[in-house]
Amino acid sequence: MTILSRYLLVRFLLGFFGALLVLNAVVLIAETLLQLNEQLEVSGSFGTAMSIIALRIPAEYFRLTFPMAGFTGAFMSLALAARNNEVLAMKAIGISPLRVITPVLVAALPLSILSFIAYETASVGASRSLMALEQDGELATFGGDAAWFRSGPTLYRIHDAELDRGVLKDVRLYERGEKGLLLRAINASSANIHDDQRWELHDVQIYNFDPEQPKAATLYETADQLWVDGIDPGNLMPFDPNQIFFSLRDLQKRIASLERDGASAVGLKAQFQARVTEPWVFFIFCFLAAPLGLDVERTKSVAKPALRGLGLIALFLVLRSFGHTLSSSGGLDPIVCAWAAVLLFLVWGTKQAWEVNR
Numbered sequence: 001m002t003i004l005s006r007y008l009l010v011r012f013l014l015g016f017f018g019a020l021l022v023l024n025a026v027v028l029i030a031e032t033l034l035q036l037n038e039q040l041e042v043s044g045s046f047g048t049a050m051s052i053i054a055l056r057i058p059a060e061y062f063r064l065t066f067p068m069a070g071f072t073g074a075f076m077s078l079a080l081a082a083r084n085n086e087v088l089a090m091k092a093i094g095i096s097p098l099r100v101i102t103p104v105l106v107a108a109l110p111l112s113i114l115s116f117i118a119y120e121t122a123s124v125g126a127s128r129s130l131m132a133l134e135q136d137g138e139l140a141t142f143g144g145d146a147a148w149f150r151s152g153p154t155l156y157r158i159h160d161a162e163l164d165r166g167v168l169k170d171v172r173l174y175e176r177g178e179k180g181l182l183l184r185a186i187n188a189s190s191a192n193i194h195d196d197q198r199w200e201l202h203d204v205q206i207y208n209f210d211p212e213q214p215k216a217a218t219l220y221e222t223a224d225q226l227w228v229d230g231i232d233p234g235n236l237m238p239f240d241p242n243q244i245f246f247s248l249r250d251l252q253k254r255i256a257s258l259e260r261d262g263a264s265a266v267g268l269k270a271q272f273q274a275r276v277t278e279p280w281v282f283f284i285f286c287f288l289a290a291p292l293g294l295d296v297e298r299t300k301s302v303a304k305p306a307l308r309g310l311g312l313i314a315l316f317l318v319l320r321s322f323g324h325t326l327s328s329s330g331g332l333d334p335i336v337c338a339w340a341a342v343l344l345f346l347v348w349g350t351k352q353a354w355e356v357n358r
Contacts, residue, residue, distance in 0.1 A: 016073030078293025241267025273338035
């Protein structure tokens with residue numbers, strides 16, 4: 001690695017990690033100012049309120065702050081070099097502009113992978129922890145096939161849910177006594193959620209157990225309908241395709257499970273494809289920033305290329321959001337919608353880099 005490459009690489013990395021720290025700090029301060037009073041009223045504890053606010057940073061903002069920090073680091077490292085006539089000096093000794101931006105783009109590739117790892121570990125883990133705090137512990141665990149909830153002594157297992165219709169599928173309840181021993185197990189093919197937080201179970205199978213006589217025969221009965229106390233519908237967030245609570249592996253399992261049952265998995269497929277393309281989002285932001293940074297030499301202004309970059313980022317995010325909404329509703333194939341904006345801006349970035357090299 002040449003001295004020039006190390007110089008630009010160090011400047012880019014310092015800009016990236018510095019911007020990442022500042023952006024997350026700004027978000028944390030803003031969230032604290034806007035949400036602290038509300039969270040204190042809900043949780044009643046300062047520690048819990050601050051935990052919820054802190055968890056929102058990786059859970060909700062990493063997917064924006066990481067690529068924005070990448071853009072800032074790439075742009076400022078090259079813009080400052082251009083403004084200080086360092087790029088002009090490089091050209092004078094025969095170094096092409098493409099050679100100048102290469103260290104930044106090469107470094108952006110492993111950082112893209114790092115961002116993806118952060119999304120799939122810290123962000124997903126924080127989302128789960130955040131949900132558990134907000135639900136006051138009602139969520140026990142969840143995987144690809146079913147979600148388990150706990151409310152008091154009762155455990156709830158739900159295979160699937162259509163939250164917009166208030167319908168649950170393949171519902172199982174396990175009612176326990178004071179010592180945690182099973183008193184009754186209820187299996188239902190489906191359930192309807194009603195406004196009073198009660199569930200109307202259909203095609204019910206009931207197994208009654210006597211914990212005092214473990215060897216006694218199980219009492220079995222069936223019913224076409226049964227009303228039971230349910231859990232807060234707001235806590236059924238794992239079934240919301242717009243929420244990120246599953247790892248990609250669990251998400252794949254869940255999609256496969258739904259398709260085996262003949263149910264629609266369009267929303268989850270859209271989420272899966274959007275998350276698969278996220279490393280490219282980071283790289284694209286750096287790819288767009290590099291030529292804009294060099295353009296400072298021509299414009300003699302940092303602000304003008306920066307504003308153009310922000311406009312391109314806004315356009316990219318709008319197209320990506322529109323594509324996700326369209327694919328989630330079944331309007332277009334999720335793969336097409338997720339990759340269209342990525343490929344379009346990769347082509348645009350390549351064109352800009354080629355023009356800079358002229």
